[in-house]
Amino acid sequence: MAANDVLTREKIDAELATLPGWRFRLGGLATVLKCPTSAAALELFAAIGELAQKANHHPDVDWRYDTLFVALTSHDAGSKVTARDAALAKSISAAGQDVDAVEVPERLRSLEIALDTADIAEIAPVWAAALGFVAGEPDELKDPAGRLPTLWFQQSPTPNANRFHFDIQVPASEAQKVLAAVEAAGATLDRSNAPQFVIATDAQGNRLCICTEEGRGA
Template structure:
């Protein structure tokens, strides 16, 4: 089942059309559920646990006071999005509605640390040992507990003098607002790779990328 129920990007977009509070990011589905009270957030967390146990498919849920940050992907399918993720997302949204939760996709953010290198194999083992990470895709390392940001190695023959930068993923629906704020704060923007990502450079030459789900495969 892990192989056969993986969704294409077109299928993911079709599912998201019925899930207005969810977004596709970094290979998974994500939502933010804000509850009326902290106690109600805990009750919703317990309900999500029940739904997950019944489906035998378990999301990552981060409880922060009155808000739950939920992420769904299928580990047995290489952390890709499957039909099981879409089905559980629908169940979670229904449970959230019953609990009086408000979906706030504008608050979604995820972070990936990026390092320029001309030889991934020469350096990846050092970082894996130091961080306790494991190989994910051929060009990244991931926290097995899925708590810390992914470390992605950007293969390039001409590494930037500042080899580290941050890839900040935001929903495509919010990207223009974030980019406007970043530019107003003093960054210069390189939009040559938009809408997948826009390179922002601060006044001291430090780079970051504002990334969205647009133009990306599942």
């Protein structure tokens, strides 16, 4: 398929209805596959590699002992979700079943670092040079290898005194559980932008956002 097979959010949700172990996050599809053993995880890793080669479409796979963290996006379509991503996700899930892997999407976490600024253009080159990052969207810098968190510039005429904060992406299905734990640990919560994100502030005034796929476009 060409790079014009981008899925709308409505179509992504329809595909996810047939992929209960996958979630939409940060422009892609993602899951976590827990295998019975480390050897089974390596077997599944190899199977995913074969599927990727056959489809000529390659996911990001992070192997951690008996667990694989898998993310799919179409870089040739501007890092959007395409029909190719959905098709490969289904093949990966089937391969996981062959080795008795369990999909545990509740373990998904993604991190972006946000920096408040009144002038993105004034400071972005400094951070790009220091990190070796490249421009993504107009308000972000990305690691070209995909290993480090995206740096997102939150443009504001009145930057917060605490200019840095973390945007922590969690599945919407797990958000309330995470928020309850954060609140119980001592944070105050601002839910005015829920369910897309909730601002948490710790006892010393440091902020973070618990974000979900809800309200986020494809």
